[in-house]
Amino acid sequence: MSNTGHQACTTVLVGKKASVDGSVMIARNEDFHEAISVKLFTLEPASEVQNRIYHSRNTGVRVALPDKALRCTSVPQAFPLLKDAVGEYGEAGINEKNVAVSSTESVYGNPRVLAFDPLVPEGIGEDAINSIVAPFISSAREGVAFLGKLIAQYGSAEGNGILFADTEEAWYMEIPCGHYWVAQRIPDDCYAIAPNQVSIEHIDFSNPNDFMWAEGIAAFVDTYKLNPDREGFNFRHIFGTSTEKDRVYNTPRAWFAQKYLNPEIEQSPASNDIPFIRKANRLISVEDVQYILSSHYNETVYDPIGAAGSEYEKTRFRSISLSRTAESHILQLRPDTAAGVAGIQWLAFGTTAFTPYVPFFTNINDTPKIYKKRTPSVSLDNAYWLFKILGFFTESRYRAFRDSNTTYLRDIQSYAFRRIHEITEKAKPLSGAELTAFLTAENEKTAQYVIQKTRDLIAEYMLESFNHSKLSFTMDKNL
Structure with a gap:
């Protein structure tokens, strides 16, 4: 099995x-271990085989x-056969019955559990x-x-959390070991946050x-005294971990999300006991979810691109939005609209701190051309590369470009x-x-x-950047 490092999601x-x-x-950020992971937005048609x-x-x-497959959106790897991207990694989609699936939020079982139910390398991976x-x-x-039946039959190759939703309810499933979940x-009336650990x-x-x-x-837990x-x-x-890595890499992300939705609650970003589920102090909007997934400990001393905080504080915790973010999605199911327009897939490519979430209806027969174009090198005619370039320029001169971004x-x-309102009405x-x-x-x-x-x-950024070369001097315009 190729471990491609799709393990750093929120x-x-x-x-x-x-x-x-x-x-x-x-909703979920799909983060990668390399700076580049080219993604597409595609449609898998209904089929019967x-x-x-x-x-x-x-x-x-x-x-x-099953023989019959429903039409479904997907956000796969653009180049699934490359050494570091073996497999489709479809990641997120809404099918024609308005059922959404997002996979996977990597999680990790503890050594004792894995001793008695190890992962299955030739089983189902993310x-x-x-x-x-x-x-x-x-x-x-x-x-x-x-999925539970498939895991029982084939085993799990990795520890994973999977998100499911329809117009009535949301479910979160965790598989930290070979067969138990x-x-x-x-x-x-609640929300939940999962940051790469059993939650x-x-x-x-x-x-x-x-x-x-x-x-x-x-019975498994009882037999092995777990x-x-x-x-x-x-x-x-019983199944999860509580390590120094968790308190640096994982728990701070749950802390920040809950700090934003429940600012009245005092918690430590390194706490082992941050709840999985909470009731927010207000109703939650799409903008709130976007803010969480595009955040980097904004307005705290832990913000790596903020003005406050020491160098130690700025680098102490792993951020939510990263330069390694390949894509981020919000799968929205609207129960008070007609079924044909109920499903919306909000999609952001690249560093979510600097790139927008774009809403796409999922009752479609194709995806936008620029979102499904495969270009192995940098290209302004490919949505992934375009947003990666935007993120790079914004971060490279953040103080100068922050306001315009x-x-x-x-x-x-x-x-x-x-657009959502206009299209829904029409x-x-x-x-x-x-x-x-x-x-x-x-x-x-x-x-x-x-x-x-x-x-x-991007053109505006490029023109402005030309004025800031270090190989410059105050010139006499008459020379």
Whole structure:
């Protein structure tokens, strides 16, 4: 198995009664171990194939799947056969039944658990999960059960957290070892944050409405004496880790997200006991989720590009938004709209601190051209490369470009919400293939607008940068 390092993600889940407009949202940054990980936004069409087999080029596992696959969006690697990117890594998508899947949030089981249920190198890895689940499920709950059965049969090659959502509920599933897993439904009036460590806490085995689990998990824990608590079944305590790395790399991200949504609560960024689920002190908007996933400990001493804090404080914790972020997504399911326009996939490429989230309706028959174009080298005709360039220029002269970048992001954000409203209204009399064609065309228009605004800003940065070469001198204009 090739370990490609897709392990540094941050996850946000929001229940329908916790959001401003009643949407269910699941969101995640996909971070990579290298500076470049070229991503695409694509559509996998509906299909029917007898004896369908998925073959992972990463672990070699061959997974038997249902014959009928639903249409589904995807955010795969542009070059899946490169040495450091073996496999599709579809990462995130919404299928034609408005069921969303995001995979994976890498998590890590502790040594004692892994001693008795080790990972299965030839099992299911994160390269495969979206491809083998998202096209085959009709609800979030069904997605958990579907993947659970596959893990029981084939085993898990990596420790992973997987996000599921439909228009009614959001679920988070954690698989920290070879075969045992749990999943929790996020309460409708709450949100949850997962930062690369086992996050789910107390499991109520008498409440199958809100919890799901691998068969035999309680007996497994009892047999090998894995529970460190005197009572209860705390999945994080039993299966997870609590190390110095967690307190530098993981827990601070949960701390900052909760500090933003619950500023009245005092916690340490290095705490071992930051809750997985909280109820925010206000209703949560798409903008709030964007802010969390694009943040870098803003307005704290831990901000690596901020003015406050010592050098030690600025570099003490791993940030949420990184130069290594390949893409970020918010999968929004809107229960109060017609089913044909309910699913929206917000997508940001590159460093989310500097690049915008662009909304795309998912009831489509194709994705925007510039978002699916494969270009192995830097190109202004490829959305991924364009946003990577924008992020590089902004960070390279952050003090000079911060205000113009902030204005650009706010303008795109306003445009995005206006577009969603306009398209939703215009779509009301449409249905079936006509609606799908309309949304496909409107997505293309949205992409073209954002791409042009991005090119304009990059050009502005380049012209300004020409004035700041160190190989310069005050010149007499008459010479």
